[in-house]
Amino acid sequence: MPHPPVLIAGAGPSGLVLALILLKNGVPVRIIDKERTHRIGSRGAGLHPRTLELYAMLGVLDDILNNAGKIVPTASYDFGELVPKSTMLLLKYHEATPDVPHANTAALNQDRHEEILRAHLAKLSCTVELGAELRSFEQSADSVVARIVKTAEDGTQSEETATFDWLVGTDGAHSVVRKQLGLSFLGETRTETIFALGDIKVEEGLDPNFWHMWNVGPKMILMRPHGVTSTMFNFMLKGRSEHLMNKTLTSDEFAEEFYSLTDRRDVKFGEAAWMSNYRPNIRMVDKMHQGRVFVAGDAAHCHSPAGGQGLNSSVQDSGNLGWKLALVHKGLTPTDLLDTYNEERLRVIAHMLGLTTALLDRNDRGVGEPGKKEFKMHQHGDAMRMLSVNYRGSSIISQAAGAAGAESDPYAEAAGAPVQAAYRAPDAPELVPAGTQGAATRLFEVFSVSAHTVLVFGGDTDARAPVVDALARFPPGIVHAVLLLGQEHAPPSDAPRFGAVFEDRAGHAYRGYGADADALTVVVVRPDGVVGVVASNAEAVEQYFRRILIAV
Template sequence: MSNPSVLIAGAGPAGLILALILLKNGISVRIIDKEMKHRTGSRGSGVQARTLELYDILGVLPNIMKVSAPVPPTARYARGEIKPVATTTLISYVEPSPDTPHPNACNISQDIHEEILRTYLQDLSCSVELGSQLLSFEQFPDNVVARILKTDANGNQVEENTRFDWLVGTDGAHSLVRNQLGLSFLGETQSEYIALGDIVVEGLDPKLWHAWHDPPKFLALRSNSSTSKVFMFAFSGSSENKTLTREEFIEEFYALTDRRDITFGPATWLSNYRVNMRMVDQMRVGRVFIAGDAAHCHSPTGGQGLNSSVQDVANLGWKLALVQKGLASDSLLDTYSEERLRVIAQMLELTTSLYRKLFQDRKNDEAWARGGDLRMLGVNYCGSSIVQEDNVMREASADPYSKSSIGRVQAAYRAPDAPGLVRAGSEDAPTRLFGIFSVDVHTVLLFGGDETTRAEVLGRLPEHAVRVVVLLPQGHTAANSAGSALILEDRAGHAYAGYGLRGDVLTVVIVRPDGVVGAVAAGVEGVEQYFQKILA
């Protein structure tokens, strides 16, 4: 039996999502983690709107939503006061719309989040290999040899040297993969330590998060759900590198809050760290990649970390799959760094700004406000060498986090959803674009035009790398089958409205497997130019 094609070192959300994407592309993977047991603790709990869209396309969203909850308001207190001095809505609610069905972030404990993703992996006959630590690796022109230390439940250890086609390090801020590659990790480290943990709390409303401030100390309690008595705490204000015990945390809590009406049960997870704002200047060296915290770490303010990590691997996964299948050249993998580093730099700027506002003046409402760009719906790859668009000037200087303002679908930005699509000439149940998009194929959407102009495009598309969807305006039917294309009537009118397109002129929208629009073209020439950039 041959070795898996890709070794993923690190089984947090980034590693798990990458494994899912590759497996859905038919690429074999092995995912390892040095821990002997799956990690517990709520840790990074905020899942932003753009990540929810990716999860929808990937097919994992239903089970995530079953156990998630809206992000609640935060109550801020003065010492000894039972009633809050202010209650701040971190993220204002946005009404879902046909093109954006998941506009609001949700809250889910990271250990539960990871457990759900592991279940989806198991459905694809893949499991996380615990007790397997990557010790080192060596690159060759056509493979990577990884040295792995395996430890069983009895403490017995054995080393192996195994060959893979590719290695991806999703192994956290202290990444062995990054360190062995010798990549720079420039930025700054704060002097303060932040103590974290999960603890049972009696006497606080779990429908709210709670915060106290007495400079230089700050303490927040974040409930795991609206009915849970388990809260994650974050305590800062100490320059001592020490993980607080449960008893030490309780002592600090009472000293800061003077709230003896609040009592505590068991603590299930405790940790300690200093905030770093750092990033690499490249995410690929030969056959080895890094993603997530291995490539960038930052303040937790803004809830961008887990989400940026997932979006890293969404960008990498489809490209790596195409190259592994022999459908694209190796140079496509260079665009992983090209596209993601620009976004990560902006993310660091945003989260660092929020961190400084919060820790310089924690009574400033501006420091507590979230939403807007932090929903990540405007994250884009403007200026990318593989983005292709006809007739509209490429916005190479566009803000990496801001939405397009041109009033219609644009290459480099997210592809909107559109419900109410019905197979032409039928009364079938309606579908939607997020149910059609897939992580294993480009989706080519044909809007408008006539049978002749559409046939010209259809005859020039690569056969094995695309799914074709002809979208007819409301009330229209097709004269022929358009080959293997799926022909849908925009019966509710949301596709043409949401994409800002006309029914009398042919427009081809090419949606990448990561849900990003790769091209908006007026005809065959633009389509061919795009796929020349992507495929071998």
Template sequence: MSQPPSVLIAGAGPAGLILAITLLKSGVPVRLISKESTHRIGSRGAGVQARTLELYDILGFLPEFLKAADTALPMRRMYALPGGSQVVKVLPIADRVEPTPAAPHPNPVSISQEVHEEILRRYLTELGGVVELGTELRTFKQFPDHVWVHIVKTDSAGVESTEIAKVDWLVGTDGVHSVVRKQLGLTFLGETKEEQHVLVGDIIVEEGLDRDFWHYWTPPSSMMVLRPGTKETNGYRFAYTGGPEHWKQTVPTRDEFVEEFYNVIERRDIKFGAMPWASSFKPSMRMVDKFGVGRVFVAGDAAHCHSPTGGQGLNSSVQDAVNLGWKLALVATGRAPAALLDSYSEERIPVIAEMLKLTTALHEKTVATVAGGVAKDDSAFTRGGALSMLGVNARGSRIVLAEEGPAVGGAYGDAGVPGRVRAGFRAPDAPGLGGAAARLFELFGPPAHTVLLFGGDEDARFAVASAVSRWPRGAVRGVRVLPAGQSAEGLLGEVVQDREGHAYAAYAANGASKGEMTVVIVRPDGMVGAVGSAAEAVDRYRKLIFG
């Protein structure tokens, strides 16, 4: 007999799907519901950043994801008006970054969110999960040790049925109009740009545009973008700022949009097909004051919304889910105290606050650039750098242990200095290993922490092994990393040999290569939880997590 769900997740977009995957990989029963009667269509949030690709790598489904994604960094064509066909500039969306052993996925990829979510659902199914469509959370009431939820299910004939259920935990990943956030009473701080209006959607382009480019036109005080989407259907995603005043209240039909394009852009050689979906919005920049209360949490768009400039939204949602997922798994299985969940808000609020600053500044620059003419200044369209999210960190968190003291700087910091791994930052990869894994990313991910041991004499290594043995069963894997050419008995669980030297270069240049010991504890979300030089670090960090 299957276990009853410990966690109810309301909302089956990327945040809900990734949270369910993280929990199921950790052995936690999950119920994932969506009030929609069908899965969503459309490209929507198509940009996937480098840090998200790393998370998908350690979660175990990156190869399938990359097969479906467009991994080529596109070029932008900017056209002169009137006429709309003369190319005035051709520029890259972002400069290509060469992969390194420590950062194997440094460049963003593009994928329709419709396809993205389909891949996540397939992986969810492999883990034994399912999305319940037509199932809406209406209300909830929480108590010290459980949550009662009121759910309404609507069948294919439109008939509703009511369910009252008891769950241990509730997470709202139910979008910007989140029922969970509103009923939890969380403040949604920020502003809405009431004077601005953006129309987005997907449309088929039957002829007239080169799919190797993103296409930009800038009529007075507005902008039209068409960028390739699904190859099989000649689909494109469009974004149009401006447009008729009445479009702020009513989404245009396909024919109304096409006629607006022809009249404003003045190119009738572009032939359009069907418009599968369209939506309009006013840019909002908002976030919650905290990410949860008691046994109820929010993640993704339920916790923050912002301008789509910079491609940070979906990626931030995924990172919310993974951060919450490993912590909730430890608490739900009785291994860690509920106080661990306080670190979810503590770690995500600084990241989201800084993300809002970045995306809002980029949005304002884009608006100003469009008003002034894109041909004069295209810097607002430059991507890369911090937007890759490789420097997003949890420095200063109460559950991060660094012997050198807390690092200073922002939540969108740099990606780290080679050989000086820092607590609170992403854990680098290292290929070319022999033994328990071929690369370090294979050792990371839920449900367990990974303790990496570099160097040290026999007594020091024994002390680390003893410290690891005091952790809860199944919550940690100990891995001794040997220099190239060195062999040893399997003290500390698993052993890998750093045949090509990348692991020591990334983690241990500060002494372990000379025989001194370095201990690095990698959290299930691929972040470094602790860096130390003795077994004491393993015990101190364990107490931070497990009490």
């Protein structure tokens, strides 16, 4: 029996999301993980709006949100005090809008997050193969030969050699894939800063409706509840006693460190689910793929947890790589397209490392009292929601003349038109199938991880005809052409030539995209939710796809 074409080594969020994207593109995968059981623990619990948007396209968002909670206020205490001196939201609250329906960060423990993603994989007849460790690989011009050591439940091991078309390492900061590729992993390890992390039961004394923080520089402790109905809290402790500095704490040792820092012996602890030590590593690779082998997530970059960018950036690595790898594997595009994974993601990651390191440095200097200037660094700016992350300067994105290239800020908001190439495609609700009284949908339910969505606004049938003719020449399944009509517009004669026709019943799409019913506007949305081109004619659309496809 032949092996699937893609081997994914590592079953954290980045590996699971990549597997889902490839499977939805019709590309079989094998996903392995060296651990013999699924990991437990909350770890990276913040899912930012940009990740939620990708999950909407991937079809997993409802299950994520049904299990997630919101970010609750943080209560800050003085030593020994039962009543907090202040409470505040570390993340600014944003009202949802038609174009940004998922405006705030959701809180979901990573073990539950991964469990949900695995359940969606199972619906596609794919399961994570536990106890299977990639030990080495060799690649040639047309394949990758992987050596995999499998550990059975009784501890016995066996070795397998298998051949794949592609290998993706999502195998963490100690990545075997990265090391064997010989990629640089330059940066620094903050040996002077060591955190104790873990999940521990709080039997009484802490309200799960709040995060709880004590900051007496250089010591700090943050207790984050798993949920308002849970007795489990995630903790981050900095500045423990010298004799405990380099060991993993026990539950009792953590409790004593907590009491020493807070003088809150009214808080009663149970057992810890897990504990570990953490030193901030701030590193990234010089490239994210070589030949037929790729790295993503922590295998490609690691950084301070400040700002909660790590897990989210890892998932977005997979969003960028997945559709490109699928097109190349199917022979629909040159392998050169895979170079844009490096081109687009490296500059985003480099900037992200700068942002999160700056937050870490400010924290190391002490936060002061809430409300004072030095405390405000804990209120992460809008950039941390990642909605403005962009690929300006990308060689495959059609941009306006004079648009900044690699030197531009990949976290900066777009200035000018509401929708621009290289930025996220906004949502728009209340789209009704034209000529019907059918149920309304929204753009995030129309976009797909397995096709480019071509949104056609305005114009008449003559103006639209060259665009539709051009799209008809593309290989089947590459594009999903969507005609968006203005309010109270009946289906036109060319409606059957589109994959879907919607009436913008409330006008959100036309307003959000800056379109006019009297003028043709075409917006091509990539399978990762990024705008590829905003055009007013077929030539510009074809020019974009010539950068993507072998022949159009």
